[in-house]
Amino acid sequence: MEERGISRAVIGRLPRYYRYLGELLEAGVERISSSDLSKKMRVTASQIRQDLNNFGGFGQQGYGYNVKYLYTEIGKILGLNREHPIIIIGAGNLGQALANYASFEKSGFTLKGLFDVNPRLEGVSIRGIPVRMMDDLEEFLQKNEIEIAILTLPKSKAIEVAELVIENGIRAIWNFAHTDLNLPEDVIVENVHLSDSLMKLSYNISRYNEEHQK
Amino acid sequence: MEERGISRAVIGRLPRYYRYLGELLEAGVERISSSDLSKKMRVTASQIRQDLNNFGGFGQQGYGYNVKYLYTEIGKILGLNREHPIIIIGAGNLGQALANYASFEKSGFTLKGLFDVNPRLEGVSIRGIPVRMMDDLEEFLQKNEIEIAILTLPKSKAIEVAELVIENGIRAIWNFAHTDLNLPEDVIVENVHLSDSLMKLSYNISRYNEEHQK
DNA sequence: TAGATTGTTAATCGATTAACAATC
């Protein structure tokens, strides 16, 4: 159904569309036109129609888009209709914050395991999932089908742990270590750099200050 | 020095350049050519030169770029040479994770205060900063010059708290609530949506799976 | 000087916007 060769720019916008449609759905809105959505999201109506049409016609002339249908279809494109078994490696504050973030579950990301080196965390459970020690990781991966490993680890550990999980069948990594992981071609990685986003904020503040003291 | 009208795309790449240059600096590398940097970062050398030239000539023909100088200059462009007093509102796992992230300090973001509604956190300190109760926020903002408020709050609280801090002089917000904040024009906001990044990972997995079962 | 590599212009490519015919 979905065509190959959709541009990065379009994909990058889909999650945001999905979120806004989710909000409309919760608010009980049944249908919406590209023009109304564009006002809400501060993008052009043209772009919304163009983006959606990459995947086929989800709307109807003279009517607009059915919110629930569109929400579901974008969910399918993003793969949110399947289950994604995940584990989190590194159960510090960030690991625990992610583990507690229940909305992931709603989108199909189900937490199967939590790992850490810190023996003090042994016995601790988060949302019913016990923190396991790193020594048990390899065996765990062999016994359980896990799709995504979420790494909240210090830079120094991230690379070796990434290699370990890949050896044991993991094909996708969501990386919060403060370094880009450069892994084999067939491993799918998203490197998250919160500090990049903070630096952009800082840049915008600088520009703002410059303009306002002229 | 820096010109107006630099494109978003360029700004978006600066933090990544900055990070890589930081790594080179730590590794003791003194100079680097756009071509070597391009291999390391998997972008074109042309793009690196084009990007940097938006801000003036940082390199030297026949030599390349001095790593330390370039690092410092990009830091200046991003505003990392100034101090940015910050507070974190919401001292749960995510708030604590951010408070503990010491590298922020290195880039000029100094933590001045931590706030939460949860009385159980009263008395808890993170890196020497005590968690204060939300009732004290307004007074605190009036007595201290704070530039950035970091919000790690549930959706339902985010909007009212954002309005409160803005009334008390905050001009920049780094927002981790699961909703976009639409605030007055003169407030600078970065909305962080971790789930967007996870959805992109999910999309990439889907495409990968499609291709490999053909 | 010869070699290397930038700064910068020109060419290409892709993404966004505008416009409108198709159609519900």
Next chain:
DNA sequence: TAGATTGTTAATCGATTAACAATC
């Protein structure tokens, strides 16, 4: 049917890449 709004083509705009003259 008339009105509304999509799907889609064409026009515009911007960003990336290629090429090379300037210069260290």
